[in-house]
Amino acid sequence: MNNQSVRVLLVEDDLRVARVNRDLLERDPDVHVVGSAGTCQQGDALALALKPDLILLDVHLPDGSGLGLLRHWRTNGMTNDVALITAADDEVSIRVALAHGAFDYLIKPFTAARLNELIARHRARRAQVSASPPARLDQASLDRLLGVTATNGSLPRGVDPHTLERVAQALHDAAHAISAEEVGERVGLSRVTAWRYLEHLVKTRRAELDHQYGQAGRPAKVYRGISDSGSAVHQEP
Structure with missing residues (x-):
């Protein structure tokens, strides 16, 4: 599997909902639902056996609360990403x-x-975790890991933090420097929108701008990601 692959465990007692969620997830060819559980007990067993990248967890389950299962996992040192997908909309459950x-x-x-x-x-x-040094992080690296992508307290108008991370991920996954048009195709953005996000990444030193010569007309702008150490994530062959 490539580094875009995501192995997902569903913990959902409603079989119809679980099937709909699986279908939605697997529209992305790199997302694989590796297991589905309908109870806390099954979810715990499958999480230990399958070691998924991501667990999508309901709160209301026949043999207990998904919140209790999440607490159990964290108490026992399980660090998988867990997201709640639930009808529980009360503030206490969310907190x-x-x-x-x-x-x-x-x-x-x-x-x-x-x-x-x-x-x-x-x-x-x-x-961010895989690119980070194993022992220590600087503040910029930690902020990106925590989702604090803004510089000086806020992002420029029109720059969405989640879309920004998707663009950064596209650069990280590219085998060579790529254009705004290529990034847009990978992320589902127009060339102009992708260019705006790429320029912000260059400005904040998370990407590097280069010019591709040898073609007719003006040289094309291409971009590559920069690791936390300050070096390019990928080098062109």
Whole structure:
């Protein structure tokens, strides 16, 4: 599997909902639902056996609360990304989930776009972890890991933090420097919108701008990601 692949465990007792969620997730060819559980007990067993990248967890389960299962996992040192997908919309449930390390919380019913955003955030978080030095982090690296992508307190108008991370991930995954048009195709943005995000990444030293010569007309702008150490993530062959 490539580094875009996401192995997902669903913990959802409603078989119809689980099937719909699986279908939505697997529209992305790099997302693989590796297991589905209908109870806390099954979810715990499958999480230990399958070691998924991401667990999508309901709150109301036949043999207990998904919040209790999340607490159990964290108490026992399980660090997989867990997101709640549930009809539980009360403030207490949300606070408990976040306090025990849920990185996202979707209230049913939700849109396919919001689920795709959840997956994009998971990929961005995982890329930051894998790219980070194993022992120590500087503040900029930690801020990106925590999703604090703004510089000087806020992002420029029109720059969405989740889309920014998706663009950064596209650069990280590219085997060579790529154009704004190529980034737009990978992320689902227009060339102009992708260019705006890429220029912001260059400005904040998360990407590097280069010019591709040898073609007719003006040289093309191409971009490559920069690792936390300040070096290019990928070098062109």
